[in-house]
């Protein structure tokens with residue numbers, strides 16, 4: 001009894017309504033002026049055509065090759081990825097080759113890049129797609145021939161729509177947008193750290209590029225800036241990433257030479273955070 005009383009004495013008092021900390025609401029995307037959005041896209045894409053780096057994954061539309069580049073580029077610098085990407089694709093030129101490989105061989109080819117979960121997921125994805133075809137991304141309408149075998153001949157090995165790509169192992173929102181845009185020229189948004197930094201600096205400095213509750217608003221800005229066609233979206237998304245890598249970087253803002261400086265709300269502002 002005494003023990004029970006002593007426990008009761010030390011029990012924390014129930015929180016009153018006023019003591020419960022209020023969770024901050026996710027901010028809404030700012031209202032953006034259509035003429036400003038259009039000027040942003042036009043200037044950005046014109047700059048890209050003049051200044052883009054010639055990277056080998058920008059010369060292909062092979063979805064598997066693009067997927068490998070996107071996974072390698074996560075957390076790794078372009079200069080390091082160049083050789084790894086070439087060697088990996090020499091060893092596993094198609095999804096079929098990768099699916100047939102042993103995991104130890106895939107990890108061996110990835111060795112030195114780090115973050116091996118990316119390689120394991122890519123291998124898992126290749127096996128799922130080669131084995132299950134469209135069922136791997138939830139499409140149950142795969143035709144069967146009279147013998148019961150699946151008919152895959154006319155289907156691409158990877159799907160083109162971001163929602164379908166997201167159902168595959170290891171594919172997040174950014175990678176789905178990147179493969180849909182860069183391989184299939186779909187009109188899809190993508191946001192990685194570089195893109196989030198550029199968009200928040202240009203249109204919404206009060207948002208933080210890495211704060212989870214701001215991500216919805218940042219994706220909404222990315223959607224709002226997309227051009228009308230998939231072909232132009234290919235250039236637009238490459239250009240956003242290139243601006244974040246070369247001009248508006250985490251460490252330096254080269255506002256003087258920036259193609260969107262006339263529109264940017266953070267131009268020359270020292271108080272805008274890096275990140």
Ligand code: SF4
Nearest residue numbers: 248254255258261264
């Ligand atoms: S003007 Fe400066 S802050 Fe704005 S996007 Fe360009 S480099 Fe970044």
